[in-house]
Amino acid sequence: MKLATPVIAVMLLASCSGNEPLFTQLSSEQTHIDFENKIEENNNVNMINYQYLYNGGGVGIGDFNNDKKPDIYFTSSFGPNKLYLNKGNFEFEDVTSTSGVDGDKKWCRGVAVVDINNDGLDDIYVCASVWHDPELRRNLLYVNQGVDKQSGIPHFKEMAGAYGLDDTSSTHMAEFLTMTMMAILTYTWW
Numbered sequence: 001m002k003l004a005t006p007v008i009a010v011m012l013l014a015s016c017s018g019n020e021p022l023f024t025q026l027s028s029e030q031t032h033i034d035f036e037n038k039i040e041e042n043n044n045v046n047m048i049n050y051q052y053l054y055n056g057g058g059v060g061i062g063d064f065n066n067d068k069k070p071d072i073y074f075t076s077s078f079g080p081n082k083l084y085l086n087k088g089n090f091e092f093e094d095v096t097s098t099s100g101v102d103g104d105k106k107w108c109r110g111v112a113v114v115d116i117n118n119d120g121l122d123d124i125y126v127c128a129s130v131w132h133d134p135e136l137r138r139n140l141l142y143v144n145q146g147v148d149k150q151s152g153i154p155h156f157k158e159m160a161g162a163y164g165l166d167d168t169s170s171t172h173m174a175e176f177l178t179m180t181m182m183a184i185l186t187y188t189w190w
Contacts, residue, residue: 026090030090030091031090031091031092032084032091032092032093032094033072033084033092033094034094035074035076035082035084037057037074037075037076037077037079038078038079039053039054039077039078040078041053050130052129052172055109055172057074057075057076057077057081057108057109058074058075058108058109058110058111058126058127058173059072059073059074059075059111060072060073060075060111060112060113060124061073061113062113062122062124063122064083064085064099064121064122064124064144064154065085065147065152065153065154066120066121066147067086067152069085069086069087069088070086071083071084071085071086071092072084072086072092073101073111073113073124074111075103075108075109075110075111075126075127076103076108077107077108077109078107080096080102080103080105081096081101081102081103081108081111081126082094082096082102083095083096083099083101083124085152085153095153095154098151098153098155099153099154099155099156100142100155100156100157100158101124101142101156103126103128103140104140104158105136106126106128106136106137106138106140107128107129107130107136107137108126108127108128108140109127109128109129109171109172109173110126110127110171110172110173110174111124111125111126111127112124112125112127112173112174112175112176113125114176116141116143116163116176117143119144121144121146121147121154122144123141123142123143123144123156124140124141124142124144124156125139125140125141125142125160125165125174125176126139126140126141126142127139127171127172127173127174128140128170128171129170129171129172130170134168135168137168137169137170137171138160138166138167138168139160139165139166139167139168139171139174140158140160140166141158141159141160141163141165141166142156142157142158142159143156143157143158143159143163144156145157
């Protein structure tokens with residue numbers, strides 16, 4: 001163990017010696033992703049009335065059309081949520097309106113990607129929060145109904161109530177416990 005610490009430290013320092021950037025910024029003109037979670041404060045919407053105002057929206061990554069490319073779903077505080085399908089080569093297409101996953105004008109926070117009905121299609125669970133009206137805080141579950149064969153665009157149906165997941169308690173984030181996670185928890189706890 002005494003020898004391992006200096007060896008690991010040398011390896012870490014050696015890996016940092018290159019001048020190659022790890023990431024490259026891509027423009028929205030190239031990616032076609034123009035999502036922005038824009039928050040404008042006013043007398044009612046501000047840090048005094050809501051301390052978590054700038055916690056931000058969520059980002060979910062999943063293969064919603066089963067083409068083996070990761071697609072992106074963004075949640076928004078005041079605007080519509082957005083679903084972008086990956087077209088390859090870091091180019092995406094906004095299919096929100098066709099897919100039916102815009103967030104229903106709720107203040108959306110976290111997003112969890114899960115195959116809720118085990119049909120091989122990724123579904124989207126969206127957490128809503130903030131508003132005083134419980135209906136505006138009702139979480140959403142967009143269940144993937146399949147991919148249109150001509151357009152390649154997935155279509156979703158909001159079904160949180162049918163699955164008992166339409167919580168109204170001002171949720172910020174959710175995670176689904178999968179069999180893999182249960183195996184990891186079992187291994188680490190026992």
